[in-house]
Amino acid sequence: MTEYNFFTNVYDVARQIPSGRVTSYGAIASYLGAKRSSRVVGYAMQVAGSVKPPVPAHRVVNRLGQLTAATHFGGNTMAQLLESEGVTVIKDQIQDFDKVFLDPTVELAL
DNA sequence: GTCGTGACATCTT
DNA sequence: AAAGATGCCACGA
Secondary structure: OOOOOHHHHHHHHHOOOOOOOEEEHHHHHHHHOOHHHHHHHHHHHHHHOOOOOOOOHHHEEOOOOEOOOHHHHOOOHHHHHHHHOOOOEEOOEEOOHHHHEOOOOOOOOO
16 A cells, blocks of 8 residues: 655656756656645655655755755765766756756656 | 644746 | 745644
8 A cells, every 4th residue: 555645756756867867846746737736845855765765855956956955964965966976066056957957747758 | 633844836916 | 027925745743
């Protein structure tokens, strides 16, 4: 009995994000058909570290491309991971965000 | 069981 | 056009 919550749905999409790519809350929310529920998407990421399988929350950032999640990760760990995947991140700010940005409604266009 | 807060975004005035 | 207010779901106390 899989608890199909909005969270679970977000995790599913986030796990479909390839390495070196990033997405925004609104994009995922929109993909799920709940644009205004962007807040819930963000909260899902918070618990993402407590969910199975682990979700690459470091690939999910806000609309500005800022690693706002780093606050919960406990440091710059998130930025280091992104750089490790080929994403340039400076001071919790993704560079070339337009290039690494991936839209689930486009790439994952179901 | 109820109230409030939270990795944001969108809609309205 | 910009600024302000609202909305959504889940979890914590």
